[in-house]
Amino acid sequence: MKELIINVKAKTDFSCGAGFDYVSDDAIYPLTKYIELSNAVGYVLVDVINNTNAPLKVKGYIENSIVFDSGYVGDDNRQLALDDFNTNNNYPLETITYSPVGTTNIYSFYKNVTANQVLKLECYAPLSVIEDSPNGFEIFIHCPDPNI
Amino acid sequence: MKPLIISVRAKQRIALNRATVSFLRSVDATKSINIGYSNGTGQQLAAGTILYTLGVVNTLDYIRVVTTTLTTLQGTGTFNVSISTLPNSSQANQSISYNIDGTTGIIDFTYNSAPITDDVLVETDNRTNYVFSSADFLNSITDPDGDTISEVAIFVDVTGIQFDGSPYILGTWIALSDLDQGKLVYIPLDQDAEYQHNAQYKARDINGNESLE
Numbered sequence: 001m002k003e004l005i006i007n008v009k010a011k012t013d014f015s016c017g018a019g020f021d022y023v024s025d026d027a028i029y030p031l032t033k034y035i036e037l038s039n040a041v042g043y044v045l046v047d048v049i050n051n052t053n054a055p056l057k058v059k060g061y062i063e064n065s066i067v068f069d070s071g072y073v074g075d076d077n078r079q080l081a082l083d084d085f086n087t088n089n090n091y092p093l094e095t096i097t098y099s100p101v102g103t104t105n106i107y108s109f110y111k112n113v114t115a116n117q118v119l120k121l122e123c124y125a126p127l128s129v130i131e132d133s134p135n136g137f138e139i140f141i142h143c144p145d146p147n148i
Numbered sequence: 149m150k151p152l153i154i155s156v157r158a159k160q161r162i163a164l165n166r167a168t169v170s171f172l173r174s175v176d177a178t179k180s181i182n183i184g185y186s187n188g189t190g191q192q193l194a195a196g197t198i199l200y201t202l203g204v205v206n207t208l209d210y211i212r213v214v215t216t217t218l219t220t221l222q223g224t225g226t227f228n229v230s231i232s233t234l235p236n237s238s239q240a241n242q243s244i245s246y247n248i249d250g251t252t253g254i255i256d257f258t259y260n261s262a263p264i265t266d267d268v269l270v271e272t273d274n275r276t277n278y279v280f281s282s283a284d285f286l287n288s289i290t291d292p293d294g295d296t297i298s299e300v301a302i303f304v305d306v307t308g309i310q311f312d313g314s315p316y317i318l319g320t321w322i323a324l325s326d327l328d329q330g331k332l333v334y335i336p337l338d339q340d341a342e343y344q345h346n347a348q349y350k351a352r353d354i355n356g357n358e359s360l361e
Contacts, residue, residue, distance in 0.1 A: 003347070005267060005347075006345040008345065009272070010340055118341065119340075
């Protein structure tokens with residue numbers, strides 16, 4: 001018999017060494033991005049700048065295993081609003097870790113295989129930005145680096 | 149003197165019905181068929197009687213027609229023969245003649261070729277279902293007789309393959325018309341790394357001939 005071969009490609013949105021901006025007002029919950037991490041081994045850093053007063057949670061997965069979870073980070077004055085959202089949607093309650101607007105929070109994990117893995121990044125920002133809060137979120141994914 | 153009368157009666161000859169048998173080209177095969185007759189007058193047809201032979205058994209183009217059972221050809225009935233042959237890859241239809249008790253019988257041989265398949269390669273993205281169409285297969289199948297390809301079947305590893313919303317059962321024949329209705333779907337694994345799913349398949353033409361390899 002002859003072969004029936006189904007080639008399944010790893011579809012990605014972009015490669016490491018790049019980032020994206022995200023505005024919570026038009027947020028898909030969660031916004032998901034797939035990032036190609038190259039064959040390199042080393043620490044992968046994810047920079048997250050929250051320029052808004054809306055809390056943001058970022059979760060990273062490789063092959064369906066979680067590699068980091070920031071939890072909600074941002075203006076903890078929005079805790080009640082977040083509780084309402086989670087309650088109304090039957091999600092578990094989560095506490096916002098306070099972080100001033102404009103702070104760069106860095107999350108990391110170690111990529112220990114040479115395969116060209118894909119990082120699945122989920123961004124949760126369910127609350128609207130209040131009034132004059134500037135811009136949105138800036139997220140940058142560095143390539144694996146063994147020397148950090 | 150008295151007359152010496154010799155009465156010569158018109159003895160009826162046995163009549164043998166024309167028979168037809170079909171074979172796949174390039175395939176060594178034996179088939180059993182019943183051949184009808186009439187006007188039998190009690191002739192004995194012993195089992196193992198070779199009615200026709202051509203070439204050396206089991207070599208290309210040989211044909212051998214042998215009776216299978218002892219049959220008394222009385223009145224109207226049938227007798228059974230076993231026909232073995234190995235047609236070449238381009239064998240044209242032909243007829244052979246044999247003889248029983250002075251009567252010639254004819255067997256028509258018709259030949260067909262199995263569809264010829266080649267590897268099928270399709271691509272999809274992870275987390276994106278792949279919906280097969282008939283073109284996915286037809287681009288890799290030819291039929292030497294120009295017969296329409298009617299069905300395909302999948303073997304070896306059918307994990308993730310669904311037919312009409314249910315898990316596909318290995319080896320089930322699928323009409324090409326069903327493929328064009330989007331009934332055959334591959335659901336990739338929910339993983340981020342690229343991979344290859346390997347299965348195997350067969351094709352069948354409208355004459356029921358299956359691809360051989």
